[in-house]
Amino acid sequence: MVQQLAASGVREVVLCPGSRSAPLAYALHAADAAGLLRLHVRHDERVAGFTALGLARGGQVPAAVVTTSGTAVANLHPAVLEAAESGVPLVVLSADRPHALRGTWANQTTALQAGLFGAAARLALDLPVPREGEPLERAEATWRAGVADLVATAGGERDVRPGPVHGDLALADPLVPDAPWDPALAPPAPAPAAEGAPREPLGTAPGADSALQGEARTVVVAGDAPAHLGALARALAERSGWPLLAEPSSGARGGPNAVGPYRLLLAEPGLGGAVERVVAVGRPTLSRPVTALLARDDVALVHLVAHADEPGPGPARSAHRVVVPPAASADHLLAGTRGDDAWLTAWQRAGTAARAAADRVLDAEADAGRLTGPLVAREVAAAVGRRPGELLVAAASNAVRDLDLAAAPWAGTGAAGVPRVLAGRGLSGIDGTLSTATGAALAAGAPATVLVGDLALLHDANGLLLPPSEPAPDLRVVVLDDDGGGIFTGLEHGDPSAHDRAAVFERLFGTPHGRDLVALASALGTTARRVTGADDLRAALAAPVRGREVLVVRADRSDLRALHARVRAAASRAVADGAGRTG
DSSP: OHHHHHHTTOOEEEEOOOSTTHHHHHHHHHHHHHTSSEEEEOSSHHHHHHHHHHHHHHHTSOEEEEEOSTHHHHTTHHHHHHHHHHTOOEEEEEEEOOGGGTTSSOTTOOTTSTTTTGGGSSEEEEEOOOOTTOOHHHHHHHHHHHHHHHHHHHTTOSSSOSOOEEEEEEOOSOOSOSSOOOGGGSOOOOOOOOOSOOOOOTTOSTTTTGGGOSOOOEEEEEOBOOHHHHHHHHHHHHHHTOOEEEOGGGSOOBSTTBOTTGGGTTTOTTTGGGOOEEEEESBOOSOHHHHHHHHOTTSEEEEEESSTTSOOSOTTSOOEEEEOOTTOOHHHHHTTOOOOHHHHHHHHHHHHHHHHHHHHHHHHHHHTTOOOHHHHHHHHHHHHHTSTTOEEEEOTTHHHHHHHHHOOOBOOSSGGGSOOEEEOTTTOOOTTHHHHHHHHHHHHTSOEEEEEEHHHHHHTGGGGOOOTTSOOOOEEEEEEEOSSOGGGGGSGGGOTTOHHHHTTHIIIIIOOOOOOHHHHHHHTTOEEEEEOSHHHHHHHHHSOOOSEEEEEEEOOGGGHHHHHHHHHHHHHHHHHHHHHHTO
16 A cells, blocks of 8 residues: 555655554555655644645645544544645545444444545545455455555546545554565556546637637736646736736735735725726635625626636626636737736736835834734745745635735746745635644745744644654744734624624634743744744844744734724725826
8 A cells, every 4th residue: 555655656644643554654664764755743633634735735746644543534624624625635544444343342443434524535435354265466456546546536637626535444453564564675566547538628618718808907816726827827917917916825926917905905996896807716715805806797707727626606606717727828818818008007006005005004003012913924925035935824814814915916037936825725724724834844845934823823733743753844933922813803793883792702702812822832842932023023034944933923903903994094095195196
């Protein structure tokens, strides 16, 4: 099995300790020592699942996670669901008892384990113990074929988009090998057979090109997307002369057409109100103004996706969908289309004015000794942008939204000039952020900066806990500690005028914890300290990322709703003043 994993292209495997999975553990250790793959050991399964998810995202190839039986497997479910929605190639291998012992008093065994993940798994296989008298070669061929099929399906090679797969492995006693396995003496694994129908090339769908023709006032909205789609979104905008409204994890947030604080402009009648067509790339889900734009029935919607089975905007909203293979180019799609230069210029000028106004509000807060989430995000993005190749990972709550609001578009040329930004936008959960970042940094072989809130850190504190012998990434964790759920402050639940809700807000949504996050991170083996003031923050972020450290920035969420209102008001005034000056 381990040999077939390596032959199928798996290079990273995460393992949790367990007895039933011991045969795989011994084999994985031998494969690691022989250089066939790299093994990562973790204490608990939820951390292991998200670490494997990060390894798959960072390496952009399938990664595997191995557990023992019982609740160990269930703890992988959050990572599996995120992988299913975001299209991450995750291979789950769970050890199980032989079929005859399932549904009996056999310890740590449930008949529900095989197929546990239901529709979330692109493929689920239940690989049995060889029957008595069955030739070993036949059983070996069955298991090899099963492993090869799991990896290929996870990687999107079986005519489905990439995602999680599950192999439940029946293992019988004895669980300890008679002798260590030496991969160098084993016969080579056969190469996995290629199956599945090839994807149709771009443009075979009727009207695939014509949907982008015409002189409609168009914006490109780029959401969380595979790397080739992010690069395409930017190229489309620049090639056509359209404004680019790019979320941080789109891979497109850079260049002259990118409008940083676009969400502040969508309510402006001459900008967001004047949009006639949206070219949506990937999965834009980050802000309510964008959701409202995509729902408008007076706006034509063209949706570019990497795979035909990706989810779309929903049955209530029609969209022209175009499946874009990795080799597609902007020229292929546009066929000579060119937008209105005045339309682009209006967005660029408004974006510059709105960003300057927002910066003045944030800087005034910092001058008064108050660090805020948007300011911290702005400084984090700027620091990462000055170090080519560094990853930026953001929790899928306020952290990524603060980046979206306050981070200036990166100025580098081409895809290499935009840092890779990862966020769990499949299901927008904050769980597993540190583990995902750890895996991504290890697989990419690059340092990473992680921007999280205090609750995201608490959700995944065990992600900081590494056995001393395990590979460790260069990882800087920047924590905005506002003692609770700051994101709810800006939602309807945090409206102070709703007195009936305000009375219960702290208990139900604010959920303060009062913990010392520096002490917590230190106890888990990571260097940690508090950051005091904007100058201290900039100095800490300017240093190269070496080893693992946690920077805790204290903030007050009680003024967060009013802060965002001040930012919106300042941006609106600045845009109105600019429109008046330009006539």
